[in-house]
Amino acid sequence: MSRQDANAAFALSSFLQGANASYIDDLYARFEADPGSVDAEWQEFFKSLKDQPSDVQKNAEGPSWAQANWPLTPNDDLTSALDGNWAQVEKAVGSKIAAKAKAQAKGTEPPVDVNQATRDSVRALMLIRAYRMRGHFHAKLDPLGLEPARDHEELDPRTYGFSEADYDRRIFLDHVLGLEYGTLREIVAICERTYCQTMGIEFLHISNGAQKSWIQERIEGPDKEISFTREGRRAILMKLIEAEGFEKFCDLKFTGTKRFGLDGGESLIPALEQIIKRGGNLGVREIVFGMPHRGRLNVLTQVMGKPHRALFHEFKGGSANPDEVEGSGDVKYHLGASSDREFDHNKVHLSLTANPSHLEIVDPVVLGKVRAKQDQHGDLPEERVSVLPLLMHGDAAFAGQGVVAECFGLSDLKGYRTGGSIHFIVNNQIGFTTYPRYSRSSPYPSDVAKMIDAPIFHVNGDDPEAVVFAAKIAVEFRQKFHKPVVIDMFCYRRHGHNEGDEPAFTQPMMYRKIAGHPTTLEIYSKRLIADGVMTEGEIDKAKADWRARLDAELEAGTGYRPNKADWLDGKWAGFKSADQEEDPRRGITGVDVAALKAIGNKITKVPEGFRVHRTVHRYLENRAKAIDSGIGIDWATGEALAFCTLLLEGHRVRLSGQDSERGTFSQRHSVLFDQEDETRYTPFNHLSPDQGHYEVINSLLSEEAVLGFEYGYTLAEPNALTIWEAQFGDFANGAQVLFDQFISSGERKWLRMSGLVCMLPHGYEGQGPEHSSARLERFLQMCAEDNMQVVHPTTPANFFHVLRRQLKREIRKPLILMTPKSLLRHKRAVSRLDELGADTSFHRILFDDAEKLPDEKIKLVADDKMRRVVLCSGKVYYDLYEERERREINDVYLLRVEQLYPVPLKALVQELSRFKQAEIVWCQEEPRNMGAWHFIEPYLEWVLNQVGAPNKRPRYAGRPASAATATGLMSKHLAQLKALLDEALR
Template structure:
């Protein structure tokens, strides 16, 4: 996205010569020269576009007096000699074209000759295209002025001067890579920002001292930890210390350019250093954690915590009167998994600030390792979403700590590209490669990157070449696998030593001043170390800011008051069934809208999609934003939702839920990119930052969540226990066995149940539209947040019995964790008169769609001694309400029926819980299993096999002995 405000653009004027000659390469020079000679003889003999170009070179006076002869020179630049005659004009034009080709070559490939590696391990190979002779300049031409019309900030320059300036710009300690960008304005801005005689990297004495101070803190912290906590893993920053002053520059320059919040994500390396020296986490707290102390104060129970180099933090920093709030997101060991979480958090914070256009107020910043940046697919997914409507955040600054190694794997074995950052080429992000031993260059690159992001609202990458002084971690021996690299590192001075020596040599600092600064900082660390011995954390970093007013979930929580007044339901219903006048809805959609209108007129037949829309609409009316994303979520995978209507003549879009009431909260429904991991991570991040919004992610089919298992395991299921991060994210996972084969049947219910512990989330499998309505509203109407995993239906979306009444949504109604048998009130059912409770011989417990198959089977067999109970919520396990119902049937055996294979579904989860419950009721009865046998896959691939299995399960469920099975019979 480019800026919509032209007044904010810097140096907008295009470079005409460059833009019009971007096509020129060495092989084309002879053709262009001959074409120009033809033009001089007869301008009408060449194509009009070439004639315009050559005329631009000559100016208004004609070929005998070309325009460059009379233009004002740039200060300090030589003036090209006046020319006359066709041959002179041709020679001058030829020199200009060759010069432009030379400049372009440096812009395109100059970074390959940049001085990037502090260790100098690989010899640089000269590129002939960077030699003026490649373009036909001879030794005698190197000191002759050539007209270049403002390129490099000069009107004219000799080839030798151009090469000196180009080498300084493109082949120094920063290698700029940006010519892959298609946007001419972005390229022009970058060129003007870095090219020219006055564009050297310069810092004031105060700026140099600030850089030195941050290097002292960065190196001093690592050395102190290595001395005091010998042999303890910390994933130190040693070798990459220049990142710390660079991050300071991003905060400072960002604050000047309107950034008020920065959301940071990073993996292990240097994390403790960033916490201490960027986010200002107290040294005593970090040392306390090194000693094995908790990150949280006493009184926070049942929190498992995490290792110290996974923890996050937040703080406020102020530079030049600009306050910037920093948040470092907790991360797991899966290196790049936190990337989309950071992006989601940033998007939520932008929403809270009302910055939904330029998105300059909140900056996401991701710190990567080189091997993970190149190797982890979720990085590409994040780049892919960076410019999309539902996920853009105004650009991310990516800072790559380029260790030039991944654990023990050298780059030639871990990627197929020249740079670890080549993945960023997919979105045309500019990339600044920089030598980590030149902190001024690193800080300079960080400043330009921040300016670019704020101006153009796009991703930008800083690739800092450095090294790991002590291997993957401090207990590792890296010389096992990289002996030459670590021989060089052993003798290599630190970045602080190099920079301090430079400042002393140029008289910017006295050696004694440097020693004094180092001594003062070490004394501070000694004091903090002593204080850490008695330190106790005073506050937990949670339930603050936007989470103020929320509470820890009570030990026993049940329902919320989720019913809605009928008038409010009808208001939403009218919005759902009405389109603007003149809107050309698809005829099938129009029929659906008519059916919805009849639902609200009669109060009957509320189907799944309508109940969902009613839940969304009523929450929107009550001030809760709703955000739903997933693949094809607008229409719905099964054409059930149609939350976005498309005019069949104009393709104009109309969203009924955005038009419920004038003062309603915002509604977003987003057709996501074909990603599960990054999109689910994004929504998790959004939900952790915006607790007052209902945030939902929908899998196209339930098993698609397999691709996001890292996000589920390491964030959603465990984030509260590890990091005190509450989250109300809803996962909608289509689930149900209808003969569609292994990949379109199961949402892997068993995986979510296996992760259930410590009241970490809710797993529900609702079977009525009303219960779905209530469970969605329950998410928002309690004063705590828990993730909600929902098995959602496919065939039940249009099942004649899977409908509800409007009265089921009215005040006084709520979510049912256990549904009692509804033999006499299931819509469309043939009445089965059940036997009295004491005569019931079998109680079937089940969950999900299989209930409706069992209803059909019971009617088919006219089985009056079978009672069926549905577990609508599997976790937290509804022991209380289930026990109350089971007490009614003292003579019945307990059977669990499921459509999933025996080793899948809920069976292994509920079995012990049912046994425990029956023991509490004074009965030694074990539940019996009826269902498919164990499978390696999730379902049969043949419809005939699926049907045969289903018939077997139903027949077995309705055919039983009168003898009650006891524990001794098992």
Template sequence: MLHVNGDDAEAVIYVSRLAEDYRQAFGSDIVLDIVCYRRHGHNETDEPAFTQPVMYKAIAEHETPHTLYAKRLVAAGVVTEADVKTQWDAFFAKLDEDFKAAQAYKVNKADWLEGGWAGLTAPTGKVESAYPETGVALETLQSIGKALATAPDDFDLNAKIARQLKAKAKMFETGEGFDWATGEAMGFGSLLLENHRVRLSGEDCQRGTFSQRHAVFTDQTNQSQYTPLNHIQAEQAKIEIWNSFLSEYGVLGFEYGYSLRNPKTLVLWEAQFGDFANCAQVIIDQFIASGETKWLRMSGLVLLLPHGYEGQGPEHSSARLERYLQLCAEDNMFVCNITTPANYFHALRRQLKLDYRKPLILMEPKSLLRHKLAVSELSDFGPGTRFQPVLGEVDALAPDAQIERVVLCSGKVYYDLLAERREKELNKVAIVRLEQLYPFPESALAAELKRYPNAQIIWCQEETENGGAWYFADRRIEKALVAAKHNTGRPVYVGRAAAASPATGLARIHAAEQADLVAKALGIKIEG
């Protein structure tokens, strides 16, 4: 640690250079402690003498660093008193000139689209432009699949991972059963082949919190590592996957800065559980959500926030979706709660296929990572495909005009509703998924609702009433109903009751609550 008097300008410069040289030479931390003071208190209009009268009397009598250094230079014969005054007057004239120029300044987002941002543009605000085609040639996907299912011959692979590689190989052979982790890996791999680097950080993100990703293999004999996605073909960009420590504030702040400097790299941060991101709330509020509005700085940073009610208690259930939706305005970011691997693939690719950048806040699944129904086919990733903000009914039901109830939902609860409806053979209840909550897909939702003119509209969520998307989506669904000229004026809420805690800590109560909300949403009468 180096301590230096802030009044000694040359000493400050010297130790600053010394600290930089030390860091470059030894790669070790060094702390520079510049001992100085605040002349005006919190700001120029604040009166610090209210609480620190003795100290600020001494400060008022103390000469400024500029005055002290000027006297030192004059005494040494380096400059004259006239030189000091001329330089000081020129400095103040420059400040006045820039202040006057600021009065007439007009914002132009294009002013900073240069350097690494060359080729990108300011957003147009047209919703339809946010769904570019993001499908990939099937032969390219197959080449990615081959890399994902292969380890070097001399690599001592964990037996459990070896079985997973065989399962991946079968997906690509049959073109069916693609799970979440494989959809993600194809998204990463396809971008690497298009010369876009990918960077992912987070606690245990190499294997994934739920042992779903296994993007980095570890040799069981010598602990060497192998990353399959970096071996798709000879000429490709590289992926970096870093297991970061549990300092969400520090890590997310770093990744946000990285995304500003590298707009053509897919930068992702994954929380171990979604609500752990609350330790980085300052970065989210002050930078990610509002940086473009405040400073004209776009970011394509992706936040992966595990979210879903599986009975794991208050701290491992909710990623606090409601908080992100409350921050949404001026098309500042994408907020999604996706249910299929293919839609996840397209959401990731969309981040770099748009000609502008927006943060993506993604409610990442947990139980869906291995859910037998939460799978996609290879064709869902192929040419002509794109991200779908609204997913309509998948089963053969009664004619649309005879549908009595439409259940709108988002995220994992869809599969609970689907399984129960199939078991009870309810062919007059349709289920529609909102995969993107912001910007709200009003037109796409209106088109789906228009199909069912005689149905009651239900909004079902597994979160508490004061959490989740209900308070955000309520009026927006109403606008979509008006646009569809629907007979129903407003949606009906079905979900957990409002609560101070996001979830119960008892698995038994959780299961009862979940069964109850699913039954009510589908219109099933509960006996007793």
């Protein structure tokens, strides 16, 4: 034997193996405290070590940096075995066995060898724990049997010192596995059946003892076999007939057409039925689904209840919407649907969220929709059980897409809780053409869920009863503990990634196996026939009846015409579609000045005894003075008044983002903190007893999942002002998929409106390429067909009005709002209170302050004498204004374009008609290849032609084209600013 082999053998056999180290430390500490408390062999060993007693005790206690009160105290002595606390177990078991032996000694039963019985119990508990921890690795999960069976020494009783002679000796278990006493044979049989058949369970990573105990109670014991009634088994079979029959029918009638079929994963359908049924019994009133393309058409028809004739109409090229409803549409395997299902007299509303092909990005959208619906239902914040998010996934995407982990990160945060989501992985064991060993580093695709202690049920898709049972436990766990749970269904993909793909190019062995593998329906049919539940004739008749129904639906699909689009139903009733042209509706956004002053009086006071920070106290005093005097209203005050007026009108206001409570730039302070005990006080929630709720949330450090969540919230709640705020606008591109696939195009593709506001701090102040630009150009590039609004305001009053306008019109459009940084405290960037007053509104273009404000240093010449009109947007207006004043120029007019899209063409024509001889310049602080220039230039050319301007094209003044958004050198920044101002004003 080589030295390496000898070392390996020693490591496997020695009691000094690392896995037993903590056990040895505990025994050693017990020996030091009381040598007689351990066996004689251990006494001799510990005496030979001659360590300091204090060191022994420290080793047993663990490191000083270890988490306090960890691990959690077990519910009873024996369940400490779950955490491997063998010293405690041995002591507890020995005491109980000794007590029982003493009681027996008084009777007629034979005496008990307490030491032997204690060793048996501890070893048996170690074996049970091994099954609980590692049994899933040895379960029969893969229908194809692609991977060789694992070595399972850890589950071999011999590993724990048992021999064949011990199999029928009674062992004290104290009701572990539901047995007070059990033989080793019984223990192994129960553990094998529970953990190593077609379902494998991971739950010992859960730190909550009650949750672990609940799972054990549901699955362990001599009477806990997976079993269904005769009617239940027949119902499972019927759903498999529907699922498989649908896929085969589509393959026959629409050969080669992409449908991303469920072939190989049909057990998903009866599992979803179980979730709906059991969920309805446990208080679920609505389920919001999110899923990828795989199996979507099957879910739409067999679960959601979409008429087959409607789907077949779409297969033939028809639209999913009535002819009079405009929109670009989408492929059928991206579309959503909604319906009502009833089980056991419980009505459950189902909605499937439309989504793009970008895998997993729908997950946070679903969670946001669910949160909004729970708020509408009035769910208790700590429960949120009435609406269930049910997310389906592919195995490669679940492991590969980071947004999955972000969603788990959201799951127990105050502003994002949904009472737990159910995640169902359709584990095809392949991602397009890539095997799991090349697409993830973890044993299972579900391992990411362990970050939040979610239980994970691995299950063989060819055992539909096990799949349905796992679904039942999952929904029960969610309803009881209000946390996520994962089902990982091992199955296969019978065809390629799509029906026109040839998978044998890259997976020849796998697809040879699949070609010879019977379908789940065939396997389950034989099982029910063998059990006498159904006859072969009954099954054949059920298949024929289903085929006849599909044939009839195909025929009906020929003349099918959609007669209803549901996009303006329910909460959306009464809303209207905006015109394709520039929308003239301003909405009533002005508020009576007296009402604004009353609000100001309330939001600038704190409760008696509340110890606010002295700087914040001064901030509140200044706000009170500004509102009372009616002058000097800054941006944060304009925002606060917009929020509070909407709250008093009964609207909910939800603001979410990194550091949004205080504001990145210390400008908001909408949550105040007592400086002694950190008690929180939110002034905006103390306006009136019947006001709407103000919810401001410091989000986790993520853009993608948080923005997706807020977008989802707006899909379900059109009457709330829902805002996502980037810490800096530069970081918004971390969520680019949401902007591209949902926010800018969701209404046109899927007929789903959104009133989401995105606040993106933007402005060039010498802070470098990562803290200057929200990439305005990218948002403008996405603008078309009246799909959203892009606004770059320059005054607090316009900021106030544009926020209120979101809820004061009969349309809902996303609002991309470039918000200020240095302007938050700029002396010129303030408004008067009467500019927020009744009969005022949002201005899409704004005049030159030198023309309208009194006491300005520059007196502009008459319109017909004006040499130049400089159009601009955002902070650069104030740079231009101050530079013009410094140079004493009076023949250059500064016209602000506050709304960049929809472009205010009529207003621009009207204003520019004043300046017959003026040159028109577009000035921006962004580089030439960024900002608004390339977007606005053709519009301005049209305007100049309309007004008959002498120059038919505008001139550009701004930074030269650049690869980076901004320079990181202050000296270069200032030089560039000087150059662009000179270009605009010279």
